[in-house]
Amino acid sequence: MTDTDIAALKNDLNPDWILDAQAQKLTRTFTFKAYAKAVYTANLAAFISDQQGHHADVAFGWGYCTVTFTSHELGRLSPDDFICAAKLDAATA
Numbered sequence: 001m002t003d004t005d006i007a008a009l010k011n012d013l014n015p016d017w018i019l020d021a022q023a024q025k026l027t028r029t030f031t032f033k034a035y036a037k038a039v040y041t042a043n044l045a046a047f048i049s050d051q052q053g054h055h056a057d058v059a060f061g062w063g064y065c066t067v068t069f070t071s072h073e074l075g076r077l078s079p080d081d082f083i084c085a086a087k088l089d090a091a092t093a
Contacts, residue, residue, distance in 0.1 A: 009082040014089045024076040026085055027068040041065040048087045054080040
C-alpha cells in the first residue's frame with residue numbers, strides 16, 4: 001500500500017484512530033466509566049478480528065480498551081487492518 005492509499009483509508013475511519021506510519025500500526029483507545037464496557041469492547045474487537053481472519057492486539061483495563069491493527073506477517077499495514085478498524089467503528093458507533 002502506498003502512503004496515499006493509507007491516508008485515504010485512514011480518512012474513512014473514526015478520527016480517534018491514530019496512524020503510526022513508522023511502526024505501520026493503526027491504534028484506537030476507547031475510554032469508558034466502567035470495566036465491563038472495556039471488556040465488552042475487547043471481546044467485540046476479538047470477534048470482529050476473528051471473523052475477518054486478521055487479529056488485533058488488544059489491551060484493556062478499568063475504563064479503557066486499546067486496539068491495534070497491523071499485519072504482523074507483512075511487517076506493515078494492509079487493507080485488512082482498515083477493514084477491521086472500520087467494522088469496529090461501525091459496531092461501536
